[in-house]
Amino acid sequence: MGVAGHNDPLLGETTCGSLLQQLQLIWDEVGESDDDRDKMLLQLEQECLDVYRRKVDQASSSRARLLQQLANSKSELTRLLSSLGELSISGVIVPDKTTGTIKEQLAATSPFLEQLCRKKEKRVKEFADVQLQIQTIRGEIAGTLQVGDHLEMPHVNEDDLSMKKLNEFLFELQALQKEKSDRLHKILDFVSSVHDLCSVLGMDFLATVTEVHPSLIDSVGAHSKSVSDETISRLSKMVTELKEEKVKRLGKIQALASQLTDLWNLMDATVEERQLFDHVTCNMSSTLDRVTVPGALALDVIDQAEHEVERLDQLKASRMKDIAFKRQTELEDIYAQAHIAIDTSAARDRILSVIDSSMFEPSELLADMENQILKAKEEASSRKDILEKVDRWMLACEEESWLEDYSRVRKICHVTLSLSPF
Numbered sequence: 001m002g003v004a005g006h007n008d009p010l011l012g013e014t015t016c017g018s019l020l021q022q023l024q025l026i027w028d029e030v031g032e033s034d035d036d037r038d039k040m041l042l043q044l045e046q047e048c049l050d051v052y053r054r055k056v057d058q059a060s061s062s063r064a065r066l067l068q069q070l071a072n073s074k075s076e077l078t079r080l081l082s083s084l085g086e087l088s089i090s091g092v093i094v095p096d097k098t099t100g101t102i103k104e105q106l107a108a109t110s111p112f113l114e115q116l117c118r119k120k121e122k123r124v125k126e127f128a129d130v131q132l133q134i135q136t137i138r139g140e141i142a143g144t145l146q147v148g149d150h151l152e153m154p155h156v157n158e159d160d161l162s163m164k165k166l167n168e169f170l171f172e173l174q175a176l177q178k179e180k181s182d183r184l185h186k187i188l189d190f191v192s193s194v195h196d197l198c199s200v201l202g203m204d205f206l207a208t209v210t211e212v213h214p215s216l217i218d219s220v221g222a223h224s225k226s227v228s229d230e231t232i233s234r235l236s237k238m239v240t241e242l243k244e245e246k247v248k249r250l251g252k253i254q255a256l257a258s259q260l261t262d263l264w265n266l267m268d269a270t271v272e273e274r275q276l277f278d279h280v281t282c283n284m285s286s287t288l289d290r291v292t293v294p295g296a297l298a299l300d301v302i303d304q305a306e307h308e309v310e311r312l313d314q315l316k317a318s319r320m321k322d323i324a325f326k327r328q329t330e331l332e333d334i335y336a337q338a339h340i341a342i343d344t345s346a347a348r349d350r351i352l353s354v355i356d357s358s359m360f361e362p363s364e365l366l367a368d369m370e371n372q373i374l375k376a377k378e379e380a381s382s383r384k385d386i387l388e389k390v391d392r393w394m395l396a397c398e399e400e401s402w403l404e405d406y407s408r409v410r411k412i413c414h415v416t417l418s419l420s421p422f
Helices: 016-030 033-082 102-142 162-202 205-210 231-267 271-275 299-318 320-339 345-355 362-382 386-420
Strands: none
Touching: 033 102, 033 345, 162 205, 162 231, 231 386, 299 320, 320 345, 320 362, 345 362, 362 386
16 A cells, blocks of 8 residues: 555656665565565676766777768878869868867868869769770770761779869860861762762762762761771772872873864864763863863763764764875865876876775874875975975076067067058
């Protein structure tokens, strides 16, 4: 009954003393012996010690963790500063030692660490972007990276993220960008040359340049064109081959133009007939650089000229008798003007005999007659002075004869008038 009427200590402030007092009251009511009470108090003391010990151990572990965390933070701070190559953040110098409690030291270090982490992330991204561009341009120059291919983001060495190192990469990137730009200009010059040469030669530019690399067509942006060593080498080789082809075709066109002109002159071709091949003969004396008209050296133009030469050659053979006699007449006129007697009948018979011969070659006959005309002109030129003197002498003789005739007629008229009765 006494226990039931005792005030419950939980209703007021509970302390170790109040609890021990309550325990004593309970033991009194129960009637516990002093030995049992000593045992229970000893047990209670041991349990209290165990609780305190656990709390101390927990506090010690917590302190150790905080100390390790502080040490890690300081180590990370030092590592980041070293990696970034900086001794301060945003103008605030990070102290070498931090005073105060462990938590105060952690609180003081955390802001700098967070700033450095953010700066590190930003710097790593900058390094990765620059290195990616460097690897891309290197791949494009080496030809190991095709246009439009994408590389994976490169691994960045986080041990050195200093501005000095970043500037070294930036300098390397600028050098590669300049090299790429120079290569691009060289390629565009080559492509322009290929375009001009294909235009003159009548070739398909797109098909020709695509053989080197598909990215070289005009529809592809300049920065997407291949700039590899192989592309430059193949373009250079193509330009050289096209120039050689241009030289070859120009030589053939000029030879054909010369043949056409000779045949036209030989057969007295009309102006209209000659105008049909003005696009061929206009380049007869042109230099290589001056032949720029599109299609001027196309294969079909050469074929047309060859067919016309072949046609005129055949026509020349069928008209050789008229042509030869025309040349013979020209030869006879030269000899006649030079007052040189020749056997014209025999010469014409010889021409007919040659033409009727199975070994007849029109070009040889005409060449022989041209030589005869040339020699006749030389011989006539050598007689020019003598002939001029003869002409003057004959003119004088004619004048003297005319004067004698005039004098004689005048005398006759005078006698007749004197004998007249009127």
